[in-house]
Structure formats: C-alpha cells, structure tokens
Amino acid sequence: MKNTSTFHAGQAVPLERDNIDTDQIIPKQFLKSIKKSGFGQNLFDAWRYEDEGFPGQDVSLRKVNKEFILNQDKFLDSDILISKKNFGCGSSREHAVWSLLDYGFKVVIAESFADIFYNNCFNNGLLPIVLDSKEIDQLLDLADQRQQIEIDLENQIIFSVDSEIAHFDIDPFRKKCILEGLDEIGLSLTHSEQIKEFEKNRILDSPWIFIDEKENG
Amino acid sequence: MSYTLYDKLWNLHEVTQRADNTYLLYIDRHLIHEVTSPQAFEGLKLAGRSPWRISANIATPDHNVPTTDRSKGLEGIYDEVAKLQVVTLDDNCKEHDILQFDIHDRRQGIVHVVGPEQGLTLPGMTIVCGDSHTSTHGALATLSMGIGTSEVEHVLATQCLKTSKLKNMRVTISGELQDGVTPKDVTLAVIGQIGTAGGTGYAIEYSGSVIENMSIEGRMTVCNMAIEAGARAGLVAYDKTTEDYIRNRPFAPKGEKWLEAINQWKDLISDKGSYFDKEIIIDGSSIAPQVTWGTSPEMVIDIDGSIPEPTSDSMKHALDYMNLESGKRIKDIRLDQIFIGSCTNSRIEDLREAAKILEGKKISSTIKRAIVVPGSGLVSKQAIEEGLDEIFIQSGFEWRAPGCSMCLAMNPDQLGDGEHCASTSNRNFEGRQGYGGRTHLVSPATAAASAIQGSFVDVRDFIS
Ligand code: SF4
Numbered sequence: 138m139k140n141t142s143t144f145h146a147g148q149a150v151p152l153e154r155d156n157i158d159t160d161q162i163i164p165k166q167f168l169k170s171i172k173k174s175g176f177g178q179n180l181f182d183a184w185r186y187e188d189e190g191f192p193g194q195d196v197s198l199r200k201v202n203k204e205f206i207l208n209q210d211k212f213l214d215s216d217i218l219i220s221k222k223n224f225g226c227g228s229s230r231e232h233a234v235w236s237l238l239d240y241g242f243k244v245v246i247a248e249s250f251a252d253i254f255y256n257n258c259f260n261n262g263l264l265p266i267v268l269d270s271k272e273i274d275q276l277l278d279l280a281d282q283r284q285q286i287e288i289d290l291e292n293q294i295i296f297s298v299d300s301e302i303a304h305f306d307i308d309p310f311r312k313k314c315i316l317e318g319l320d321e322i323g324l325s326l327t328h329s330e331q332i333k334e335f336e337k338n339r340i341l342d343s344p345w346i347f348i349d350e351k352e353n354g
Numbered sequence: 355m356s357y358t359l360y361d362k363l364w365n366l367h368e369v370t371q372r373a374d375n376t377y378l379l380y381i382d383r384h385l386i387h388e389v390t391s392p393q394a395f396e397g398l399k400l401a402g403r404s405p406w407r408i409s410a411n412i413a414t415p416d417h418n419v420p421t422t423d424r425s426k427g428l429e430g431i432y433d434e435v436a437k438l439q440v441v442t443l444d445d446n447c448k449e450h451d452i453l454q455f456d457i458h459d460r461r462q463g464i465v466h467v468v469g470p471e472q473g474l475t476l477p478g479m480t481i482v483c484g485d486s487h488t489s490t491h492g493a494l495a496t497l498s499m500g501i502g503t504s505e506v507e508h509v510l511a512t513q514c515l516k517t518s519k520l521k522n523m524r525v526t527i528s529g530e531l532q533d534g535v536t537p538k539d540v541t542l543a544v545i546g547q548i549g550t551a552g553g554t555g556y557a558i559e560y561s562g563s564v565i566e567n568m569s570i571e572g573r574m575t576v577c578n579m580a581i582e583a584g585a586r587a588g589l590v591a592y593d594k595t596t597e598d599y600i601r602n603r604p605f606a607p608k609g610e611k612w613l614e615a616i617n618q619w620k621d622l623i624s625d626k627g628s629y630f631d632k633e634i635i636i637d638g639s640s641i642a643p644q645v646t647w648g649t650s651p652e653m654v655i656d657i658d659g660s661i662p663e664p665t666s667d668s669m670k671h672a673l674d675y676m677n678l679e680s681g682k683r684i685k686d687i688r689l690d691q692i693f694i695g696s697c698t699n700s701r702i703e704d705l706r707e708a709a710k711i712l713e714g715k716k717i718s719s720t721i722k723r724a725i726v727v728p729g730s731g732l733v734s735k736q737a738i739e740e741g742l743d744e745i746f747i748q749s750g751f752e753w754r755a756p757g758c759s760m761c762l763a764m765n766p767d768q769l770g771d772g773e774h775c776a777s778t779s780n781r782n783f784e785g786r787q788g789y790g791g792r793t794h795l796v797s798p799a800t801a802a803a804s805a806i807q808g809s810f811v812d813v814r815d816f817i818s
Contacts, residue, residue: 169439172392174400321508322403325514326512328370331370345476346383
C-alpha cells in the first residue's frame with residue numbers, strides 16, 4: 138500500500154545484537170580520514186572482512202566474511218537497519234553516522250539508541266526510530282522474508298505490504314527537520330536575513346573586527 | 355541592571371532564537387587547524403555551500419607538524435595520513451581564499467598561541483575553533499569556545515554557533531602568589547578544588563588580585579585549562595594589561611579605530627553586583643607548586659605532598675596505570691622525560707620562566723630526553739633573540755620547531771611505554787603522550803627544576 142506520505146520504502150537487514158558501539162560501526166583506524174564520505178566500505182569492518190583493515194586499502198581484494206549478515210546475498214541491497222538495545226553507544230564521533238549513510242542506510246530501527254548517536258543521526262539526516270521488542274520482532278520476520286517495509290514519517294507509522302505494523306514517536310521539531318530536508322545548517326540559514334542584519338550592525342559598532350585580514354600581518 | 359562579563363559578551367552576539375529554543379550566536383573569529391576541519395569543508399562542498407564570511411577565518415597547521423627538521427616543509431611529515439591532513443588544510447584555504455599561516459610561514463604555531471599573538475583575538479569577540487582549548491582566548495575578555503566538526507561546518511556556513519546559554523561561575527584568587535608559584539599552579543589548584551566536572555555547564559570568570567596582577571600569557575594559561583575544569587569557556591575581564599598586550603599587534607586596530615576600540619572594550623568587565631550562579635574563592639598565597647599524580651587533571655597535589663589513599667576504582671586504576679602507590683612522596687618520583695610546550699605553556703614567558711631556572715645548570719643524566727617546543731614561530735624567534743635557546747641547549751634540552759608535539763603525540767614526539775614525564779601540557783590521560791606513557795602536569799618552572807634534579811623538586815627551594 139504505497140502511501141503518499143511515505144518517507145522511505147525499502148528492504149531491511151536485521152543485526153540482532155544489543156550495544157552495537159561506534160567502534161564496531163567504524164573502527165578507529167579509519168578516523169584519520171579527512172573525509173566525511175567513503176566510510177561505507179569500512180562500515181562494521183571487523184565483522185565484514187576476515188582480515189584486519191587499514192585506511193587506503195583496496196577492499197575488493199579483501200576476503201569477505203560470508204557469515205556476516207550484510208554480506209549474505211539476500212540482504213545485499215538493504216537500506217533499513219534493524220537492531221536491538223542501545224545502538225550507537227560509545228564515542229561521540231560522527232563518523233559512525235557518516236558510515237551508515239555512506240553505505241546506503243536511510244533508516245535505523247532499534248529498541249533504543251545511545252543519546253549522542255541519536256542526536257548525530259538527526260544532524261546528518263539518518264532517521265532513527267525506536268520501537269518495542271515485539272514490534273522489532275515483527276519487522277525482523279518481514280526482513281527475513283524480504284518484504285518491503287514502508288515508513289510514513291508524517292503519520293509516524295510503519296507498514297508492511299499489506300498491513301500497519303507499528304506507530305512510533307518522534308520529537309515534532311526533529312520530524313519537521315527530516316521531512317523538510319533541513320539539517321542544522323539549513324535551519325539556521327532560514328535566519329539568513331537576521332544574521333545579515335546583525336552583521337551589518339556589528340560592522341558599524343566594531344569595524345575593527347571586519348578588517349580584511351590579508352592586508353595586515 | 356548589572357551584567358556579568360559573560361552575559362555582556364553573550365548579549366553582544368545573540369542573533370536570534372531558533373524554533374527549537376536554541377540560540378544563534380554570531381561568531382566574530384573562527385580559527386581552523388588541520389585535524390577537525392577537513393570533514394567540515396567537505397560537508398560544505400557536498401551541500402553546495404560556501405563560507406559566510408571569509409575574513410572571519412584564520413588557519414594554521416599544528417597537531418601533525420614535525421618539530422624537528424622544518425626545512426623539508428611538507429616532505430618532512432613522514433606519516434602519509436598525517437601529511438594529507440596538512441595538505442588538505444592547504445587546499446581548503448587556497449580554495450576559499452582563507453588566510454593561513456602554513457607550515458613554511460614564520461607565524462605558524464599552535465592555533466591558540468598564534469591568535470592572540472597576531473592580534474586576531476580581540477576583546478569583545480566571540481571566537482570558536484574545532485578544539486576544546488579555545489577557552490584560552492577568554493584571557494583577552496572574549497567569549498571563546500571549542501566546537502565539534504559539525505559545528506565547524508555550521509559556523510563556516512552561517513557565521514553563527516547554535517548554542518544554549520551557560521551559567522556564570524566566578525573563581526576569585528585573592529592575595530598574592532608565593533615566589534615560584536605560577537599561573538599553571540593556579541589553574542591546576544582550581545581544578546583540584548572543583549574537579550574536572552565542577553565547571554560543567556558554566557563559563558568561569560577568573561578574578562581577584564592574583565589574576566589582576568597576572569600577565570596576559572599567565573591568564574591564557576589559566577583560561578586554557580578551564581576546559582579541564584569542565585567549563586567550555588574561561589574569561590578574564592578587560593583591563594590595562596589587556597590593552598597593553600594588544601596595542602601594536604599586527605591585526606589589532608590602529609589609529610582612530612584603536613581609540614574607538616579601547617573605549618568600547620572598557621566595558622568588558624562584570625558589573626558590580628552582577629549575579630554569579632556559583633562563587634569559588636581561593637587564597638592565592640596558600641597555593642603551592644602543583645603536580646598531577648594520576649590520569650585525570652583533578653588528580654593533583656602539592657609538590658610536598660604524598661600520593662593519597664585511593665577512595666574509588668578510578669583512583670585505583672590510575673595508580674595502577676601510573677605505577678605509583680599511595681604514601682609515596684611526589685618528590686620521590688623519578689622522571690624519564692621532560693616536555694615544555696603545548697597551548698598551555700609554550701609562550702615566551704613560559705620559556706623565560708624555565709630558562710631562568712636552567713641557566714648555567716645541566717639536566718640530570720638520568721633524564722632520557724628533555725624537549726622544549728615553542729608555541730609559534732614568533733615565540734621561537736623571540737626566544738632566540740633573547741638567547742633562551744642557548745640556555746636550553748646548554749642545559750641538555752632539545753630545542754624544537756613550533757607545534758603541538760608531545761602534548762598529544764600525533765607526530766613522532768612520544769613517550770615510551772612506562773616512562774614518567776614532567777609535562778607542561780594540559781591532559782594526563784592514559785596514553786595521551788604515547789602508548790603506556792605516564793604524564794605529570796606541572797608548570798614550566800617545576801619542569802625545569804625537576805629536569806635538573808631528575809625527580810620532582812620544589813621550585814621554591816630551588817630559587818631561594
Ligand atoms: S597543544 Fe595540545 S591541547 Fe593544545 S591544541 Fe595542541 S594538542 Fe590540543
């Protein structure tokens with residue numbers, strides 16, 4: 138039942154563990170990178186490959202761990218991740234969210250999320266959804282049967298092909314941000330006129346702050 | 355209505371309140387280094403945005419630069435990944451026409467040393483940098499805070515920081531310091547008293563006669579470690595000392611504008627009767643030279659003290675890591691390495707303070723390595739003009755090129771496994787200065803005197 142207010146419809150992959158931490162999501166050796174993109178190939182690196190990864194490697198030459206669920210043929214094109222309790226615990230690094238997005242995930246559904254990770258998701262446009270364990274179990278079944286899962290963010294409902302599975306809660310402001318495609322910067326930029334106005338006055342009041350630095354020194 | 359200095363700085367910069375009840379605070383100055391900026395520039399590009407106001411941004415590489423041979427420039431950075439971070443900073447600055455003091459520039463240095471030194475840090479400003487020790491700049495009556503990479507991008511794109519208001523704390527250090535007791539000891543003593551979370555949610559204004567009589571360099575040392583007390587910002591009121599420090603700095607206003615500026619800056623003090631949510635008063639004359647014995651800056655004690663009985667698991671763990679037992683006298687800790695440097699203590703005054711003690715003396719033969727790393731190319735130049743480099747070298751120190759160096763050991767300057775180091779930096783976390791390294795935070799004077807002794811020594815005895 139394709140809904141007009143669908144935020145995302147796709148295939149889910151279950152990662153049935155509690156406490157998946159940011160070090161597991163993206164191991165520390167990849168943090169030296171200067172990029173926000175390109176982390177996808179090392180998402181869950183220690184689980185996905187049989188050898189130890191390091192930055193700058195050609196991952197196509199590495200031996201893949203066929204047991205790991207993301208590598209199983211039937212889950213290869215998943216873009217919804219389903220997990221259990223306390224997903225994203227550990228450090229505040231945004232690299233974890235960047236990795237999930239870069240891999241192609243649009244939505245992460247879990248029983249609970251670590252606080253900072255949850256915030257970081259919204260800062261980067263990845264939708265985190267909290268459901269209870271019974272609802273999660275239902276979704277896990279659907280994922281296993283390769284049924285499409287549909288997320289209606291507007292009405293905060295998750296559907297399967299033929300029925301409604303669950304309602305979910307989300308802060309109205311954050312919902313608006315995700316729906317309108319506004320990240321923090323975008324949102325602040327809706328105040329551009331006020332910033333310009335403020336800046337104009339600041340230049341008048343304290344002009345020495347605005348000297349062209351290149352002319353000095 | 356009376357306002358605190360923090361409130362005044364806030365009011366000068368509040369642009370608006372967003373729908374989510376956070377505020378947009380206008381940012382006058384944005385300092386950039388190589389480690390936390392690449393993803394922010396990349397994010398900007400991916401979103402098709404460009405920096406709001408180019409001239410607000412100033413960059414310099416510091417964390418990854420080598421402190422030995424600088425003649426090779428970029429080629430002297432042997433870790434390819436580290437080099438790429440520095441090159442990326444170069445590229446981003448070129449692309450956006452951002453002023454950078456690059457690896458070849460004689461003004462290059464630790465970002466928190468360079469800003470004030472160049473007059474890029476001016477009273478009344480809001481300053482941010484993707485680095486927690488941005489609190490340093492508060493010494494010049496600015497509101498300065500460290501930010502994360504998403505926020506770096508946000509500031510680049512909007513010239514604003516999205517933030518909430520902090521509470522006001524005042525730490526008053528009254529009386530007069532004893533000879534040999536320095537700003538580093540003051541800031542460590544404050545952390546020892548309020549703890550590393552004591553300032554969480556606050557901006558700390560440092561005041562009292564000790565601060566009033568302190569140089570700007572000293573005030574920067576104090577504000578630098580506000581973050582180790584948990585506070586995102588440290589502040590000191592504007593006064594004649596501030597004015598004298600800024601006058602004639604390269605980027606400071608000149609002529610008419612200077613007069614206009616100092617007239618405006620006069621108001622950058624907390625009004626009489628302004629309200630502080632928390633007040634701490636410390637008698638300055640009671641502060642002894644400080645030494646940390648554990649793996650958190652709050653695990654600090656007087657030089658003539660002994661390691662305390664552990665009262666928590668984290669204390670036990672710290673003693674284990676440091677290979678120390680309770681009851682052991684601080685003065686009995688043997689040292690392997692000495693590090694004088696970092697954004698806390700690498701300014702000309704710090705080097706003078708250490709050189710004064712080292713002059714005509716040799717460091718102990720038991721010290722494996724002692725290095726001094728000036729905070730910037732200009733600090734280095736000044737020190738050389740004053741002959742300080744010679745004093746250090748004669749005494750057995752290695753004289754290095756400017757950068758963060760062994761403060762966080764991202765470049766090759768590192769402690770060996772198990773080595774004890776008297777360090778003038780700001781964090782004694784496990785492994786911070788090298789895998790298995792054991793850091794003791796001290797002042798430059800204590801580091802120098804202890805280098806001569808080979809173990810910790812009370813610099814007050816040393817100078818009398
Ligand atoms: S000197 Fe140390 S604390 Fe200061 S900016 Fe560099 S790494 Fe950070």
